[in-house]
Amino acid sequence: xxxxxxxxxxxxxxxxxxxxxxxxxxxxxxxxxxxxxxxxxxxxxxxxxxxxxxxxxxxxxxxxxxxxxxxxxxxxxxxxxxxxxxxxxxxxxxxxxxxxxxxxxxxxxxxxxxxxxxxxxxxxxxxxxxxxxxxxxxxxxxxxxxxxxxxxxxxxxxxxxxxxxxxxxxxxxxxxxxxxxxxxxxxxxxxxxxxxxxxxxxxxxxxxxxxxxxxxxxxxxxxxxxxxxxxxxxxxxxxxxxxxxxxxxxxxxxxxxxxxxxxxxxxxxxxxxxxxxxxxxxxxxxxxxxxx
Amino acid sequence: xxxxxxxxxxxxxxxxxxxxxxxxxxxxxxxxxxxxxxxxxxxxxxxxxxxxxxxxxxxxxxxxxxxxxxxxxxxxxxxxxxxxxxxxxxxxxxxxxxxxxxxxxxxxxxxxxxxxxxxxxxxxxxxxxxxxxxxxxxxxxxxxxxxxxxxxxxxxxxxxxxxxxxxxxxxxxxxxxxxxxxxxxxxxxxxxxxxxxxxxxxxxxxxxxxxxxxxxxxxxxxxxxxxxxxxxxx
Numbered sequence: 001x002x003x004x005x006x007x008x009x010x011x012x013x014x015x016x017x018x019x020x021x022x023x024x025x026x027x028x029x030x031x032x033x034x035x036x037x038x039x040x041x042x043x044x045x046x047x048x049x050x051x052x053x054x055x056x057x058x059x060x061x062x063x064x065x066x067x068x069x070x071x072x073x074x075x076x077x078x079x080x081x082x083x084x085x086x087x088x089x090x091x092x093x094x095x096x097x098x099x100x101x102x103x104x105x106x107x108x109x110x111x112x113x114x115x116x117x118x119x120x121x122x123x124x125x126x127x128x129x130x131x132x133x134x135x136x137x138x139x140x141x142x143x144x145x146x147x148x149x150x151x152x153x154x155x156x157x158x159x160x161x162x163x164x165x166x167x168x169x170x171x172x173x174x175x176x177x178x179x180x181x182x183x184x185x186x187x188x189x190x191x192x193x194x195x196x197x198x199x200x201x202x203x204x205x206x207x208x209x210x211x212x213x214x215x216x217x218x219x220x221x222x223x224x225x226x227x228x229x230x231x232x233x234x235x236x237x238x239x240x241x242x243x244x245x246x247x248x249x250x251x252x253x254x255x256x257x258x259x260x261x262x263x264x265x266x267x268x269x270x271x272x273x274x275x276x277x278x279x280x281x282x283x284x285x286x287x288x289x290x291x292x
Numbered sequence: 293x294x295x296x297x298x299x300x301x302x303x304x305x306x307x308x309x310x311x312x313x314x315x316x317x318x319x320x321x322x323x324x325x326x327x328x329x330x331x332x333x334x335x336x337x338x339x340x341x342x343x344x345x346x347x348x349x350x351x352x353x354x355x356x357x358x359x360x361x362x363x364x365x366x367x368x369x370x371x372x373x374x375x376x377x378x379x380x381x382x383x384x385x386x387x388x389x390x391x392x393x394x395x396x397x398x399x400x401x402x403x404x405x406x407x408x409x410x411x412x413x414x415x416x417x418x419x420x421x422x423x424x425x426x427x428x429x430x431x432x433x434x435x436x437x438x439x440x441x442x443x444x445x446x447x448x449x450x451x452x453x454x455x456x457x458x459x460x461x462x463x464x465x466x467x468x469x470x471x472x473x474x475x476x477x478x479x480x481x482x483x484x485x486x487x488x489x490x491x492x493x494x495x496x497x498x499x500x501x502x503x504x505x506x507x508x509x510x511x512x513x514x515x516x517x518x519x520x521x522x523x524x525x526x
Binding site: 163166167169170173174176177178179180181182183184286 | 340342361362363366367371372374378379380381382383387390391392394395439440443
């Protein structure tokens with residue numbers, strides 16, 4: 001029982017990062033139907049930006065997090081303006097291929113700038129273990145959970161309550177009708193990329209701190225997992241991405257703890273396949289029949 | 293108020309609108325009637341800036357607006373209620389109405405206009421927190437109109453407001469259109485249901501495969517035998 005709770009805590013920590021990254025996938029998909037495969041690499045850039053800020057400026061956790069989020073947010077904006085915006089009126093496959101290209105560009109660009117080697121992330125918090133009976137939770141895990149939950153609450157508030165958040169939902173629902181309201185869809189899409197990339201950057205930095213190591217290819221695995229989380233939760237749905245993230249994180253940890261860590265990824269893909277067969281719109285996704 | 297001059301619109305190689313010219317004067321209700329596919333919606337979307345005409349000019353208060361963005365056209369005072377309502381599903385009635393006022397910052401005035409919309413469409417006030425997609429077709433039409441009115445337009449473009457509605461709702465909607473007109477809003481109405489449209493209009497234009505084939509006062513069009521046969525099911 002204790003082990004179960006312990007693993008649940010570990011799963012929640014990992015899942016919260018998947019959820020953060022999945023949110024960006026789902027928001028961008030919701031608004032322009034694009035699977036932004038470069039999103040996992042924005043997460044990687046977040047880890048490196050955090051690393052450079054800490055090693056060069058010696059800032060504390062919160063200022064580093066805020067700066068990292070701002071920088072990755074701007075990166076997301078630039079990616080949209082440079083790579084996707086010119087393709088707004090072309091086929092979806094063109095944008096998808098561009099996204100894959102952008103992913104390679106970011107990865108290899110980072111290898112070029114930082115070198116391919118693994119770096120160890122400087123420790124800026126005093127990582128302690130808190131013990132409750134046989135269960136232990138580290139400062140880092142608490143920090144990760146608290147940060148992601150706060151960010152998700154902030155995102156929900158922005159999307160549900162602010163004028164711009166509502167405009168985001170309007171554009172994602174019916175871009176043309178939204179235009180007729182005077183909403184500038186490019187502004188809204190840019191803002192969506194900004195928000196999503198901020199969250200991915202935060203996720204990257206948190207994972208860098210948690211696992212202590214960063215590499216330019218670190219975005220591929222979690223990027224894919226977060227994408228699966230978004231699909232499982234229901235792509236386009238913000239609560240779905242959160243649910244999917246936690247679900248995938250907990251599953252992975254549980255399989256590693258009680259099964260065989262060798263089949264961990266296989267189980268995640270199996271979940272994806274089952275969801276796609278049984279409920280293609282995802283757990284919280286809306287079933288929308290093809291309109292004629 | 294609104295002048296459409298020699299406008300040509302292409303979809304790819306197909307010429308959908310062939311040198312169409314007409315105008316809407318301040319305070320009028322003008323109907324654009326014609327069958328499905330005649331190009332009525334294309335004309336409205338050109339006015340709203342959703343479609344770029346190949347040639348010709350559209351003037352609003354004597355200023356050319358053909359290259360103006362939809363956002364700026366809405367800001368200038370032309371608002372469209374699109375065909376098929378196009379309310380934002382998954383958003384409440386209240387949020388839909390708020391989107392109509394997206395470009396405005398005058399809170400007090402917005403509140404006043406909101407009250408006026410509730411007055412015209414009391415049902416919307418009852419359903420404020422309901423998801424727009426749970427409304428009936430008629431209620432959605434009212435929501436779409438209320439939403440457009442919240443941008444405080446000088447010209448309201450209405451695309452097939454009667455489509456798919458029960459006769460009772462159609463009557464109510466057209467009464468409200470007359471009310472909106474009486475308050476000083478200029479109205480360009482696109483309809484397949486020619487009789488009901490012309491009954492509330494000052495003037496009308498008949499459009500057929502991208503060309504205007506007849507025009508005149510609403511009464512003239514209603515009285516014309518030819519038009520009776522072709523469009524009014526007479």
